[in-house]
Amino acid sequence: MTRTYTIDSIPGDGIGVDVTDVAMECVDAVAGLHGFSVSWRVRDWNSDLYVKTGRMMPVDGIEQLSSGDGIYLGAVGTPDVPDDVTLWGLLIPIRREFDQYINLRPMKLLPGVKGAMPGIEDLDIVVVRENVEGEYSQIGGRFGAGTDAEFAVQESVFTKAGVRRAARYAAEVAAGRGGTLVSATKSNGIIHTMPFWDEVVARTVAEFPGVTVDKVLIDALAARLVMKPTSVRTIVASNLFGDILSDLVAGVAGSIGIAPSANLNPERRYPSMFEPVHGSAPDIAGKGIANPVGALWAAAMMLYHLGEEAAARSLTSAFESTLAEGIATPDLGGSATTLEFAKEVRSRLR
Amino acid sequence: MTRTYTIDSIPGDGIGVDVTDVAMECVDAVAGLHGFSVSWRVRDWNSDLYVKTGRMMPVDGIEQLSSGDGIYLGAVGTPDVPDDVTLWGLLIPIRREFDQYINLRPMKLLPGVKGAMPGIEDLDIVVVRENVEGEYSQIGGRFGAGTDAEFAVQESVFTKAGVRRAARYAAEVAAGRGGTLVSATKSNGIIHTMPFWDEVVARTVAEFPGVTVDKVLIDALAARLVMKPTSVRTIVASNLFGDILSDLVAGVAGSIGIAPSANLNPERRYPSMFEPVHGSAPDIAGKGIANPVGALWAAAMMLYHLGEEAAARSLTSAFESTLAEGIATPDLGGSATTLEFAKEVRSRLR
Ligand SMILES: CC(C)[C@H](C(=O)O)[C@@H](O)C(=O)O
Ligand SMILES: CC(C)[C@H](C(=O)O)[C@@H](O)C(=O)O
Numbered sequence: 001m002t003r004t005y006t007i008d009s010i011p012g013d014g015i016g017v018d019v020t021d022v023a024m025e026c027v028d029a030v031a032g033l034h035g036f037s038v039s040w041r042v043r044d045w046n047s048d049l050y051v052k053t054g055r056m057m058p059v060d061g062i063e064q065l066s067s068g069d070g071i072y073l074g075a076v077g078t079p080d081v082p083d084d085v086t087l088w089g090l091l092i093p094i095r096r097e098f099d100q101y102i103n104l105r106p107m108k109l110l111p112g113v114k115g116a117m118p119g120i121e122d123l124d125i126v127v128v129r130e131n132v133e134g135e136y137s138q139i140g141g142r143f144g145a146g147t148d149a150e151f152a153v154q155e156s157v158f159t160k161a162g163v164r165r166a167a168r169y170a171a172e173v174a175a176g177r178g179g180t181l182v183s184a185t186k187s188n189g190i191i192h193t194m195p196f197w198d199e200v201v202a203r204t205v206a207e208f209p210g211v212t213v214d215k216v217l218i219d220a221l222a223a224r225l226v227m228k229p230t231s232v233r234t235i236v237a238s239n240l241f242g243d244i245l246s247d248l249v250a251g252v253a254g255s256i257g258i259a260p261s262a263n264l265n266p267e268r269r270y271p272s273m274f275e276p277v278h279g280s281a282p283d284i285a286g287k288g289i290a291n292p293v294g295a296l297w298a299a300a301m302m303l304y305h306l307g308e309e310a311a312a313r314s315l316t317s318a319f320e321s322t323l324a325e326g327i328a329t330p331d332l333g334g335s336a337t338t339l340e341f342a343k344e345v346r347s348r349l350r
Numbered sequence: 351m352t353r354t355y356t357i358d359s360i361p362g363d364g365i366g367v368d369v370t371d372v373a374m375e376c377v378d379a380v381a382g383l384h385g386f387s388v389s390w391r392v393r394d395w396n397s398d399l400y401v402k403t404g405r406m407m408p409v410d411g412i413e414q415l416s417s418g419d420g421i422y423l424g425a426v427g428t429p430d431v432p433d434d435v436t437l438w439g440l441l442i443p444i445r446r447e448f449d450q451y452i453n454l455r456p457m458k459l460l461p462g463v464k465g466a467m468p469g470i471e472d473l474d475i476v477v478v479r480e481n482v483e484g485e486y487s488q489i490g491g492r493f494g495a496g497t498d499a500e501f502a503v504q505e506s507v508f509t510k511a512g513v514r515r516a517a518r519y520a521a522e523v524a525a526g527r528g529g530t531l532v533s534a535t536k537s538n539g540i541i542h543t544m545p546f547w548d549e550v551v552a553r554t555v556a557e558f559p560g561v562t563v564d565k566v567l568i569d570a571l572a573a574r575l576v577m578k579p580t581s582v583r584t585i586v587a588s589n590l591f592g593d594i595l596s597d598l599v600a601g602v603a604g605s606i607g608i609a610p611s612a613n614l615n616p617e618r619r620y621p622s623m624f625e626p627v628h629g630s631a632p633d634i635a636g637k638g639i640a641n642p643v644g645a646l647w648a649a650a651m652m653l654y655h656l657g658e659e660a661a662a663r664s665l666t667s668a669f670e671s672t673l674a675e676g677i678a679t680p681d682l683g684g685s686a687t688t689l690e691f692a693k694e695v696r697s698r699l700r
Contacts, residue, residue, distance in 0.1 A: 083537065083539055084537075084538065087540070088539060088540075091539075092539060092540065116467050116576045117468075118468065140542030142542070148510060149509075151507060151510065151546075152507075152508045152543040152545075153505055153507050153508075154505070154506040154541050155505055156490075156503060156505075156506070157503050158501060158502045159499075159500070159501040160498060160499070186590070186593075187433065188427075188433035188434065188437060189433050189434040189436075189438055189442065190485075190486040191485065191486065192492070192502055192504045193503065193504040194504075195434070195502075196502035218594055219593050222594050222595075222597050222598040222601065223597040223601030223606055224601070226598060226601035226602055227604070227605075243568075244569050247573040248573060248598070251572065251575075251576035252576055254577070256573055
């Protein structure tokens with residue numbers, strides 16, 4: 001009997017297609033070596049579909065995905081379609097309908113990748129981002145469009161339950177990583193939601209013996225991640241702060257192209273979604289030079305989430321050892337194509 | 351006849367006192383050399399006063415300040431008083447009552463200061479931060495305190511007039527600095543206020559021939575400032591984004607202790623306020639080792655704003671050449687005390 005997982009793959013736009021193509025092959029290869037298989041349902045849900053049909057996914061798209069074991073996303077976005085259309089049409093509904101309230105973004109200095117600053121070989125940071133509320137609420141809009149008095153508002157909404165479950169997940173992550181949880185905040189005065197964030201985080205983490213909260217203002221934290229990046233191991237952050245900090249950390253580690261992102265429904269009531277952090281990069285799409293490391297790392301996180309930990313480790317070692325050999329795509333200073341890089345990865349799978 | 355400026359000095363708490371003490375002496379010295387004088391009204395408005403009287407400043411504090419030519423602030427904050435009390439009691443009302451809608455935060459790699467990464471000798475960034483609206487609105491609060499259904503909200507408010515005047519100021523700054531204005535945004539989907547920000551910035555900057563807008567998502571911008579910091583010269587940002595980015599840029603330049611901040615009412619209808627970016631640092635307060643560079647740089651910005659440009663240049667060269675000699679406080683790796691550093695600065699004034 002073989003274990004089979006049904007994964008919905010949404011390559012999306014631009015280099016999303018380039019990197020998921022090769023990453024799915026690597027996943028199939030490592031699955032074969034570890035006694036399971038992946039049944040891919042490849043979806044053409046992207047900006048082209050939008051241009052043709054006025055929708056980024058079919059009306060029953062969410063329902064279609066709900067029967068699968070996970071979602072593997074490349075990237076969405078094209079110059080032809082406004083960003084808010086591509087996002088509200090696909091990425092955001094998936095995150096929300098499937099209550100993927102944790103966005104897990106690990107980063108470390110990969111072998112062969114030059115970090116932004118010297119002396120950060122030990123860089124190893126996990127950002128736990130709250131993924132469905134906070135600054136990204138649906139509430140907001142414009143008043144007086146076109147008039148001189150025009151203004152726009154956006155409501156940030158932080159619920160006790162929402163902050164609690166993010167803090168709980170983050171505390172568990174921190175417990176396995178030295179016990180210090182850095183909580184990104186801005187509670188020194190102005191933003192009404194942030195003292196509430198602090199309180200709920202503090203109260204939740206107090207239930208985890210051995211885990212302590214290091215509350216750091218977002219501005220100071222941004223500076224600290226540049227000046228002393230190895231002093232931070234685990235971060236819990238709101239939706240917007242987590243978005244900013246995880247890109248910042250990827251920059252410190254030398255590249256956005258390597259960064260993975262897991263949108264998790266930790267209770268597994270719904271499928272989780274795995275994606276590289278990078279965008280669709282229309283300028284290099286189809287040229288065969290996109291860096292597949294972010295997509296491969298995201299795929300490894302997916303295998304881990306499915307319970308295939310040995311396969312996840314094998315895939316991770318394979319791209320790490322490829323990079324360690326100095327084989328890399330042009331964005332990392334190498335000369336390998338996407339295909340060449342992926343071939344090297346496949347040859348290293350155990 | 352001597353020109354005399356009346357400046358309200360609010361040393362505040364902790365090292366705010368240490369650095370303004372010496373900086374005021376330097377200002378007096380450079381003023382003497384340039385034929386003007388400063389009449390300081392030193393205010394004891396700080397956390398001690400709050401503990402004694404329940405107020406950070408007198409009831410008519412704003413009125414008292416309004417008769418002066420400028421405000422020079424050290425830092426406020428102490429472990430004994432909640433941050434929101436110290437801030438809403440002093441810093442924020444001053445920014446708002448005096449409509450200091452621009453927060454100008456220049457940063458460059460100072461001589462002798464080690465930046466966070468190699469190859470950034472040319473670093474030279476000015477952050478123009480909108481300073482009175484945006485994410486820092488008074489609107490917000492909690493629902494259902496203590497219950498399981500508790501939540502907190504914060505309204506971001508962006509007005510056409512508010513974004514316009516910030517963009518206009520920033521466009522003027524960018525015009526003198528190569529013509530590219532990086533606008534920090536997050537308009538790719540979720541946050542209702544940001545497409546509005548983009549529109550108003552684009553329309554405003556279009557009135558400035560030779561200035562172009564480079565719209566960059568805040569997450570990507572954070573990464574870019576780490577990976578290619580010298581590719582950015584002038585940034586316009588909302589209140590919160592500007593807060594985060596300016597600290598980040600100071601981190602890239604190697605130190606928060608050197609960063610200055612000018613809270614400007616460009617029309618000069620009200621006094622403007624000048625302050626170092628760093629906080630009150632209670633741990634090193636009174637030890638005589640605080641870095642006065644942020645306070646000195648802020649003082650130079652104040653002199654410039656008063657129209658005393660030659661004196662501003664002299665003060666700037668004086669602290670730059672002191673640093674260039676390798677004289678620096680411990681936070682920068684030196685062994686000078688605050689007083690020793692300031693004495694060197696005074697001896698270099700021309
Ligand atoms: C595209 C955008 C809405 C998204 C986000 O901010 O969540 C992206 O930046 C990310 O981090 O996945
Ligand atoms: C103290 C705080 C409210 C303030 C701000 O965010 O404006 C500070 O960080 C600053 O940048 O001046």
